[in-house]
């Protein structure tokens with residue numbers, strides 16, 4: 115039988131209680147609540163309403179665009195390399211505050227940094243050249259930015275550079291309408307969409323999937339959601355899509371469909387439980403994890419639903435291509451013309467009219483793109499995730515593992531291992547308690563996650579490991595960034611001990627062997643294992659008292675053992691408590707806080723309670739009719755020799771424990 119504990123505590127002290135902390139022992143929890151892994155923080159001078167990040171994998175350069183500036187970050191040796199002001203040149207034209215230049219686009223385009231901003235509702239783009247001797251950028255060219263940058267930052271826009279061309283979607287009108295995905299600049303013809311293809315779209319992402327051996331067949335994939343044409347009141351108002359165009363598409367002939375995509379096709383992107391007709395329809399974010407073989411390139415899609423939970427579904431490009439190449443076309447049952455609509459041809463202007471006409475009128479596929487695990491999403495959560503990136507990590511066993519980094523709307527990052535078809539939630543890290551994550555970028559080679567908030571930029575070191583873990587704890591964590599060696603749980607080194615696939619600690623040395631190894635390498639500073647710390651408290655008879663034990667893993671169950679009996683742990687924040695309403699003789703003696711995770715049982719903490727004789731006079735603890743709990747607050751990692759204890763009084767206003 116499960117035990118539920120409800121506890122409401124009024125605290126005079128200045129630490130906060132989180133009463134909705136995860137239920138212990140559930141796999142739906144992040145296993146760890148990580149601390150201290152934020153590498154650097156840069157606070158903005160002004161509150162940023164919008165920020166955009168750009169990371170160039172080859173040059174390993176990271177740029178951040180805010181209001182009236184672009185800056186370049188050094189993510190290794192955390193600092194700002196340079197800050198480049200980009201104020202609107204329209205200061206006189208508009209009123210106070212309306213003339214901000216909110217940067218919305220940063221791309222590497224034609225060997226320079228290409229930056230666009232709202233420029234006081236007159237979208238503008240600038241090419242910033244980096245001069246060789248001096249690191250500073252300077253504006254060398256400036257263009258009208260309509261169709262690349264939105265007029266206001268709250269409107270939807272996406273951009274992509276691919277093979278020297280710039281693709282973008284941004285409203286053409288100041289009210290946010292006429293939103294189009296277009297090839298906008300570069301060596302090829304500018305091409306745009308036919309209006310009837312989409313209905314009130316929100317573009318999420320566009321991605322170029324290269325085919326080294328077959329460049330003429332390369333496609334640009336566009337991920338978006340749009341208004342559902344099914345107006346049945348039961349139907350979700352939104353529907354999520356993947357569309358694709360050929361990179362070589364130059365539009366139709368002069369007579370028909372000139373400057374329009376002749377290869378545009380779209381299909382429904384399905385994420386949910388098809389057997390129950392339960393779908394997550396609102397595409398929220400996309401991350402494309404490129405593979406050497408394009409078939410294996412994976413698309414990680416984050417969806418939300420009208421019933422307030424989020425899901426991640428995974429697709430491969432091969433699965434998406436399957437639908438575009440083999441499905442029938444919606445609203446069309448005659449013979450499919452040749453070449454099949456959507457086929458990439460070198461000179462799209464010579465395509466037969468029948469093919470182009472069909473793209474124009476029947477660009478939607480009948481078949482849906484189902485996710486990799488088909489009958490269910492890869493991961494479903496009640497967390498309101500807003501952003502996703504995925505890192506590919508080589509673990510100590512030399513195997514590659516995919517790790518999802520999901521941002522919640524409350525400033526947290528969840529690190530989730532893709533363990534086959536199972537999601538394992540490695541950890542949760544609170545990055546900001548004040549605001550949601552506006553944007554985030556992964557610097558995969560550097561193993562850093564850079565996050566933008568309205569008040570700051572934070573950099574998370576993905577390879578930070580909790581060094582003083584035992585081998586079992588390090589293996590149970592299933593964190594591919596870490597492995598166990600004689601020096602403890604450290605950033606992955608080949609040959610380190612780890613078992614990502616099932617977190618089976620049988621790969622660890624025996625406890626005796628492990629202790630010997632640690633003794634050999636232990637440095638002066640390393641702290642002893644917590645089990646070695648037995649804390650002794652002397653407590654007077656009749657006072658309420660509680661014992662506390664830190665929660666190392668939210669996948670474990672915790673119990674308190676005392677006098678041959680065990681009692682459940684009362685969870686408060688990241689601690690497990692044992693409450694003694696009033697000290698009686700039987701409450702003295704030894705206590706052990708024991709955790710059990712899978713087949714691993716460990717004693718996390720030991721206490722010894724001895725009786726203290728006090729004078730009766732100066733106690734006012736009975737003033738509160740519900741009693742006061744006297745709580746020892748230990749100095750860090752309580753040293754046995756000189757128990758340094760401060761006393762805080764908690765007024766316990768209500769306590770009920772039900773079986």
Ligand SMILES: *[C@@H]1O[C@H](CO)[C@@H](O)[C@H](O)[C@H]1NC(C)=O
Pocket residue numbers: 160161162163181211214
């Ligand atoms: C953010 O928006 C608020 C309210 O619209 C505005 O007062 C503030 O100036 C904006 N911040 C920046 C940096 O533009």
Ligand SMILES: *[C@@H]1O[C@H](CO)[C@@H](O)[C@H](O)[C@H]1NC(C)=O
Pocket residue numbers: 247248249250
């Ligand atoms: C670049 O040049 C500017 C002005 O010419 C100078 O102020 C700045 O210090 C130089 N920066 C570097 C990194 O040399």
Ligand SMILES: *[C@@H]1O[C@H](CO)[C@@H](O)[C@H](O)[C@H]1NC(C)=O
Pocket residue numbers: 420421422
């Ligand atoms: C979703 O959340 C909102 C706000 O928290 C709430 O008002 C609404 O009832 C929830 N809907 C469902 C289906 O749980």
Ligand SMILES: *[C@@H]1O[C@H](CO)[C@@H](O)[C@H](O)[C@H]1NC(C)=O
Pocket residue numbers: 435436439440
């Ligand atoms: C389309 O279907 C055919 C026949 O079933 C199959 O051989 C082919 O591989 C499919 N195309 C793709 C891209 O999967």
Ligand SMILES: *[C@@H]1O[C@H](CO)[C@@H](O)[C@H](O)[C@H]1NC(C)=O
Pocket residue numbers: 422498499500523550
């Ligand atoms: C989830 O987060 C998004 C983005 O911050 C927000 O628009 C939405 O209202 C949130 N949903 C819930 C149920 O809190």
Ligand SMILES: *[C@@H]1O[C@H](CO)[C@@H](O)[C@H](O)[C@H]1NC(C)=O
Pocket residue numbers: 580582583639640641644750751
């Ligand atoms: C690891 O050591 C640090 C200081 O050396 C200490 O603060 C921390 O509590 C220890 N963590 C564990 C799990 O023992």
Ligand SMILES: *[C@@H]1O[C@H](CO)[C@@H](O)[C@H](O)[C@H]1NC(C)=O
Pocket residue numbers: 616618619620712713
């Ligand atoms: C761990 O692996 C060992 C040896 O392969 C096996 O006997 C044991 O059942 C596994 N434990 C778990 C929890 O899977």
Ligand SMILES: *[C@@H]1O[C@H](CO)[C@@H](O)[C@H](O)[C@H]1NC(C)=O
Pocket residue numbers: 626629630633
């Ligand atoms: C490791 O060192 C501790 C004290 O530093 C000692 O008590 C213990 O016996 C040593 N263990 C082994 C296996 O050598």
